[in-house]
Amino acid sequence: MRRGVAATVGRKVTLTVAVAALSVSTVIGVLVHRLTASEQLTVARSQLDQQLMSAVYDYAAARKSPARINPPGLPGPVSRAVRAGTRVTYLQDGPHPVLWAAAQVADGQVLALSRSYAPQARALVSLDRTLAGVGAAATVLVSAAGLLLGVRTGRRAMAAARTAERIADGDLDARVRPGGRDEIARLSAAVDTMADVLGARLEAERRVTADIAHELRTPVAGMSTAVGLLPPGPATDLITRSVRNLRALVEDVLEVARLDAQVVVPETERRQVSAMARRAVAGLDEVEVHVVADAVVTTDPRRVERILANLASNALRHGTLPVTVEVDGPLVHVRDSGPGFPLDLLAVLHTSGPQRFRTTVAGAGTGLGLTIAVGQARVLGAHLAFRNPPGGGAEAVLRLPDRLPDVATGSCGRRVPS
Template identity: 35%
Template sequence: MKPIGLRTRVSAAFALGALMLSACISLVSYTSIRNTLFAERERTAVRSTYYDAAVVNAGITGADPDVLEVLRSLGTGSDRYVLLHYGGRWHSRSADLAADTAVPRALQEMTSGGEAGAQRVERDGRPALIVGVPLAGSAAFYEIISLDELDRTLQALALVLTAVAIMVAAGGAAVGWYVTRHALRPLTAVASAARGIAGGDLTTRLDPATEPDLAPLSIAFNDMADQLTRRLDRDRRFAADVSHELRSPLQTLAAAASVIEKRRAGLDERTAAAMALLTAEVGRFQTLVDDLLELARSDQPVHREPVDAAELARRVCRSRGLAADLVEIAPDTPEFWLVDRRRIEQVLGNLIDNAIRYGGGPTAVRVGDGYLEVDDAGPGVAPEDRTTIFDRFVRGPAARARGNDDGTGLGLAIVAEHAAAHGGQATVGERPGGGARFRIDLSGQQT
């Protein structure tokens, strides 16, 4: 499972915090407003009920009063219903109320004891408030006030507060994303600098003054880059010095081996075989020293000049006994490139030599708009080996399978170094139809 990134975690924490805070505020606000509205509604209902109760009480004090007419004289509207318990019977203005069940028993007992009271109830699944007021004698007056409008108001309020909480949470996530983006910007600069050094730009450094809080990290990074640069410089100088020191004795050995080789016919069979092996190893040793010297010089600036890339490719092929028509020129390819002639010639030569030695021979040498490609007819390069095949002293499976020890393991490393010196890169992929395709991208090197 892929781990969640820091920016996502911080944004989620901001969103969750904002949601919890807004939810708490919304809940407190809703509860406070709800209680206030209910209290105000109850006060209004009680005042209205007392007023109507006074009217009813005055209307039923005479002899043989018309109770129904008295109740109809009340202006209660459509959201209020009235009930009167008088003379042991229930009276109402309409016949749709079950009076004996509409008023809770506890409220009836309270009014029969001479106390006024109010109670919230559910009537036909809707909220309502019943207010009871005792009248003269044993009579009692009740009003049932619908709370539908108040309930709808509270539902609308709940929806608004919920929407506000969601928007606040979204705003918190946006703030978290913005904050982490700016907070991680110095780390992004560190990552970019690290990629630059990994790509070969050893001059990359960080400015400690850019972010004072990360100044120790910037100083440590710059110190690490300085030490790495010094270490690489020492390694290059060591390789160059060793190679230079080895060239003189190697030339002496090669000259001596050449003299003996000319008299090989006069040697016995075992001596001649040993001499042939010695000569081959001396030649391989010379090649290795030359390659090491080339790698030691690879960090030097390139000497750019206009080069006819197509003609250079044909010349490299002819020098190895290959047909010049092996070179293919892609459409829209510039005639001249601004490159280091010696290095590009060596790049092509190493790739063609690699194809001859390990890839069954080159099938095409392609010159395109800012790139060079060499196809071979070999077994190809496995995907897991494609990232390491350009490392120093790394030999591919094809070389190991053939048991061929005449290579130095530095040819492709030199190719990669020369490509990087031109601001490009070396890659290897699969050729359509089988085999390997080595590619050198030199974008922007044309004249």
């Protein structure tokens, strides 16, 4: 596809250069033709007019000359102009062009000379053929040069576009490394600068996120211990739930920080997909597990269960019962019966992936559950897709590979060892 785009750019540049070269060749050819034709006719008329003047003197001296009095075939315009007192040279067009020169002599007679203009016409046709051949050759050569330039320009532009796409997918190490000083080089340098700035900002964000989470871990642990010392009662239960939620949030933030830092290392083993699905939702009584077909894959069970647990929890939180987890070989479908994913969230999920703590237009927040699920899926080399099925509700589909690749892809599109 990208080669096709580069070829398209090359063809467009080639076509533009070819049209320009053909236009220039045509204009030059027309100008040369007209100038040559005008010069030929001027010279021929001058020569024939001089011969006519000599013939007039010869006629006056009663000497022989090639001129004739009122010759047959004398064009009417020539005869009328001469009888009006004008000395005339006139080109009679046709298959056999003839150049006339005529003047009035004694007794109102018309003395005329004629010469075939065919040699000049043939020379002009030969010149036109030469101009056409030279123009065609120049057009071909310039078009070939335009093709090379267009293909090279298209490839450089596509290299910058591919790098920008890789950066958009999270590969912040991607660089164009431009050469030259033209506009494409400036564009490539801008893409590299953008990647540097974006990488620095994301790294700063990751460090801040990790630092905040680490700093919160100690006081949250102290709060958890202190809650255990409170007397039983509704207030204690409320505080306990709040502290539990806060602790889970801190752990989620730390997990996101680890995924962003790409320090996670999968621990693989052979497991049944159905067993991992049941373990993932063991604490969620409202979730039903259906097994259409089972499969055994080599993966990190803890991370798979984390993904499925997050998806099921998200379905319970934002959807409507029933919530089901369906195992169909390496495919796991997590469905709910709610209104489905908001369209603006679905658009983000299909492009850049879930954004942490993002709030949709409808006011629903996504939290960190989907972010962690997508990050863990990338670590495992799995594919996680989101959609609103025709029957209603929301559906997340996890496709597990039969085995982890030798190198798994981290949450930002870079590589981490498996």
